[in-house]
Amino acid sequence: MNPWPRRVLTTILTLTVALATLAGVAVAGAVVTTRSMHQPVPTRSHPAASTAVPSTGPGSLAGDVSGQNGRRLVVAFVVGTGGTIASDLLAPYDIFSSSPAFRTYVAAADAGPAPLEGGPAVLPTYTFADVDANPALTPDLVVVPALTRPSGSSEAPLRTWVTRQHDDGARVLGVCTGSLVLAATGMLDGLHATSHWSRIHALEADHPRVHWVRGRRYVEDGSVTTSAAVTSGVPAALHLVAELAGPAEAQRVADLHPELRWTPTETTSIAADHFTGSDWPVGLDYVMPWFRPTVGVALRDGVGELDATAAFEVYSQSAAARTVALGPGDTVRTQHGLVLLTTRLVHAPHLTRVLVPGTRTSGAFDARLRAWADNRHLAVERLADRSGPDGPGGGGFAAALQDLADHTDGATALTTAKMVGYPAGGLHLGSRHRSWRTVLLGILGLALAVLVGRAPVALARRRRPMRRAEDSREGSVSPASQTRGSA
CATH class of the missing domain: 3.40.50.880 (Class I glutamine amidotransferase (GATase) domain)
Structure with missing residues (x-):
């Protein structure tokens, strides 16, 4: 029998099973990543939110500013x-x-x-x-x-x-x-x-x-x-x-x-972005989420909403780390009155490090956070924009992207900036550091896919000698049986 059809069928079967296995690993990873974007909503009772009050800090105008019709x-x-x-x-x-x-x-x-x-x-x-x-x-x-x-x-x-x-x-x-x-x-x-x-x-x-x-x-x-x-x-x-x-x-x-860097005359034109081959680090992070670090984002009363959300958004879009909202209690009230649900420090999971958005301090909580982090041997990092003077809010997305580049690499930060639509010009995102976690996981995934893909062929080859042995035994017994039958 010509062996080529069998070899072609074997190769097709191996590739099909291997690709199906690799796709299954990627889908499972994507599901894990997507689910991790949703922080659990505690079921305990919370104080009712109140109407947000505009900031009356140093940045407010001295006089009233009215909208349409003077209201x-x-x-x-x-x-x-x-x-x-x-x-x-x-x-x-x-x-x-x-x-x-x-x-x-x-x-x-x-x-x-x-x-x-x-x-x-x-x-x-x-x-x-x-x-x-x-x-x-x-x-x-x-x-x-x-x-x-x-x-x-x-x-x-x-x-x-x-x-x-x-x-x-x-x-x-x-x-x-x-x-x-x-x-x-x-x-x-x-x-x-x-x-x-x-x-x-x-x-x-x-x-x-x-x-x-x-x-x-x-x-x-x-x-x-x-x-x-x-x-x-x-x-x-x-x-x-x-x-x-x-x-x-x-x-x-x-x-x-x-x-x-906004002005009223700024253009609305932007690049018509699309995915490219250079986006592979974020893609690999998205489908290989296992063993990734968990970063605590420490919030406190008075934190600006834009600063509060930047770190969560950047790390969830990059899939480079899981984030957990930390607070001195079950809730924090933002600068403009929103109530956000947080995890108490004493209930925090295992963390890699802690980020503190915004440059405004909150004395007692900062001291408590520092003592708690020192007890856990955790680094506490403040998010501040290094591309220019720190603003009252501490840098928002610029600071978060720079922090991401410091702990992953510039390619990951640039792709994430593209995903969130943030103009990355002027930011320091040139870090050459690269976590090998996802690369190693990718190699292990490929190895698993190859092993699973070759399994049916290996089993078939193992059964073949067994069948030959059985056929040989049957052949040696059959003539004797025929001789006895004729006698």
Whole structure:
């Protein structure tokens, strides 16, 4: 018999099983990584959130700043029941809340803690029913972050509420893939809109009535504004502050975060990004999450929302480490009044190190954190932007990306900056350090795939001599039996 067909079939079987095994390992890793982005929501009771109060610190204007018609404009941020992208919510919330021209709050379908993907859970300020029952809370602007299940039935109440507010005259800002939520309502039909660069191709197929735009930080069409990747929600928010409260007020708010380098005349044009071969470190981190470090992010009362979310977002997008929100108690209240759920220091899991966002100190907690970290032999690092003078907030995404580069490598930090849409020019992301954890795991995964792929062939080869032996024994017995039979 010609051995070539058998060899071809054997090779095809080996490759098929090996690739299936490798794909299974990658899928399992991706599931683990995705689940780790959702920090568990504690079931214990929490104090009710209160209406956020604009900052009255040194950065505020001496006089009142009014929005349209001489009154403070109401900005409602919605959160979903199944998960909301933390940075899409917290970063723009910081921007609008930093101006006394706006009154901000977070609204949800129910009053329970709302899970944030890539960050700690948040307590909504009001429910949709609360807002509907109080005319003073009627929003002038609704901010829609990206949701984990944007078109799912569980988020139908949110989509209905946002649509009704828009129909009643409210402006709408969709942050990143918050555009998926808006597209699902039909609100974007016939309009120009943008979204995260990695999703626009699919959106063009799913929602052909929308004029999807690439290469723009944000797109405004009538009363609806949509922004590109994650951090683009910040310049989009500043643009709306400039429109509604004036360019001077928008510049004042931007100056609270000098690392943004924002001005009212800044262009909306950006690179039309796409995945390239140089993004492989983040891809490998995403599918090989085992044995990765766990980083504690220590939050305290008064922390800025943008600073608080930056480290969570950067490390969740890079998949280089798992993050845990730490606090002196079960909750912390941010600079502008949001209540975030945290893990007490005494209940913290095993950690690799601890990051402290923001440069403002909080005496007693800082001392307690330092003592606790020293007892555990943990390094405590403050996140501060090294590309320029430290702003009041401590560097936000710039500092987080620099920290990521220091502990992984420049390629990982650059890919992560691309994923979150942060302009990396001027940042010090040239670290050559590289963790070999994912590389070794990748090699082990390939080795496992090869072994599993060759297993059927090895078993077949092992059975072949056994069959030959059995056939040989049967052949030696058969003639004797025939002889006895003839006698």
